[in-house]
Amino acid sequence: MNKLISAVSPHFHTPRDTQKIMLDVIIALVPAEIASAILFGWRALLVVAVCAGTCVLSEFLFEKLCKRDVTIYDLSAVVTGMILAFNLPVTIPLWQAALGSVTAIIVVKQLFGGIGQNFANPAATARIVMIVAFSGEMTKWVNPVGFFTDVDALSTATPLVAMSKGGDVPSYLDLFLGNHAGCLGETCALALLLGGVYLLVRRVITWHAPVAFIGTVALMSLVCGKDVLAQILSGGLMLGAIFMATDYASTPNTKWGKIIFGVGCGLITVLIRFWGNYPEGVSYSILIMNILTPYIAKLTRSKPLIGGVEQ
């Protein structure tokens, strides 16, 4: 007779774990990745591979160096790499993409304690660092050219720039399908929405933050007399709202916290888009709201069911 295992209850556990959640996010990112390759050519896949690879490698090396448990198997570094790549122009030099990935993983994630401890979204923050460091390369936009064509360097304007500076704005259908200039993974709203629906169905994310984010942008666009549909289909809004404003560690956990977070992101995005110097503000809005997250969390903390007093 073997010895019996003695353990404290519960003796059942959900089969879901961190790795499965991250795998779901990766699956949700795949449609947008395919779209990016179709739109911007095979180099889009290369940029994604370089970012994901560098993220995993830098996480591995950093943890080995610090003698910490290696966490690359949880796939969160792959997710960070993919999202960061989606936030870059397809023409980005690979060494810059790699440097951005190192920043995301080591500076933003690992230095604050690794998975679950980062206060800011690694991909959003790394993108901002790259905009500051490589402003030329980070704002070089090309039109979709098809998979087999190497990207040409004929730069063009993104729809948001076109809208604010007065240029040719693509049709709604082109905006929806991603057939316009922009970061490689942000243009195809259709693919991103597909991923979002998958995450909702798999209960990886809830609707609160994305709906609050996109809804606020839509409402403010309406109030300010802008083209609502073009505003929500342009720039990094879909990517940010679905994949970055729903990051676990850097956003509030409660329902109302998520809604406040989303509304805040929407307001800041609109402020920057309509009145700021930059044409796009999604990354900045997410970073600023990340910083406010502990306060929002405190404000919206769930109240224990203590009874005896008015609920």
Add this chain to the structure above:
Amino acid sequence: MKLHGIHVPHRKNTASLPPVRPEPPKTVTIPMSMHIGRPAKALVKRGDEVRVGTKIGEADGYISSPVHASVSGKVQKIDEITIMNGSKVAAVVIESDGLQTPDESIQPPEVHDLDTFIDAVKNSGSVGLGGAGFPTFVKFVTKDLSVFQEVVINAAECEPYITSDTRTMLDRGESVFKGVEALKKYLGIKKFIIGIENNKPEAIANMKRLASQTDGVTVHVLPAMYPQGGEKVLVYNTTKKIIPKGGLPLDVGVIVINVTTLAFIAEYLETGKPLVEKCITVDGGAVREPKNLVVPIGTTIADVLEMAGGLKTDPAKVLYGGPMMGIAVPSLDSPILKNTNAIIAMDAKEAKPPRTTPCISCGACINHCPLRLDPREIARAYKLANAEELEKLCVDLCMECGCCSYICPAHRPLVQTNKLAKAVLRNYQNSKKEGK
């Protein structure tokens, strides 16, 4: 407001199996403490002849309960065994003569008012059979009958595997309603709610059928979402009343009683046969033929597993009760207690502990806690030994249902930390009281 919970696998494999009554075991080991409160005092010594229902332990103090022999035969020895909370108590070991002769003193109790009713419940040896093991009679003691507004009959049976309460509702439904009549008569209560999870359609149908013949009884069908049977959750979901922190259901005018306990009380009032046997569900990956058994209290787990048809494989972990709140036993020599409602023998695969990884701050624990606690913050405060913060976070409200630990994708030991944190807070509060 909706309380959170979790969807656990039901595995009610034995719901359609009426309990079988195997031959009594050769010996039984009956501990003097099978309830919350002080252990009973042993009344017998080595060599004494006992029969089924002979009182072998006298209640000691107010919150305590008498203990009765569950087999007829001879007292082999008075042993000392370690019970689940770690303390050592006396246990009477009886060698069975196999005849199950009832004690001749057994006769229906004389009950004509509240006091005699409470005495009868006390003498029956009844404790909360759902799992907590709180002496039943204490719930009925009052100076003012008007505090009893309604009774919530706990038939949720939200733990996976367990179907012994389901069987009570199917096989002993009349007894449940006789219990209702007794409470109406002696406690003057007019309103009864039976809370049953919706995964037991036959039991619900039977209870509804009987309720339609009785005044004041409603069947409240609950969602099959663990932990519907938790007292606070059950009372809220059936009455919308919130039991205050640190309080009892009676603080909101409610008596909560387990459905099998109620059926037992009714049967005791009719026959006078004290609590000497239990219907238990025997299931789990290591069990060859899962079934419901009626066994004498004190039967060892090893005997129970044998009675159920033996094991498929060596069990890796064996539980008193269900997998969500059950207690892992240290050895198969542990006896069936008054409040044991299941023995779950898990095989190696089921018992394999999950790998704990870092918290990813997903908030699943917060968003699944029925009492809206924040296990992540509690764990943080516990790590810092910050008792004041633990007090603010109301860790003492935690009923240890285990939803947080179940749902955590990083498989962190959250409810386990809550238990430790509760002890830290208790010490802090005690020392604060002493300081004043």
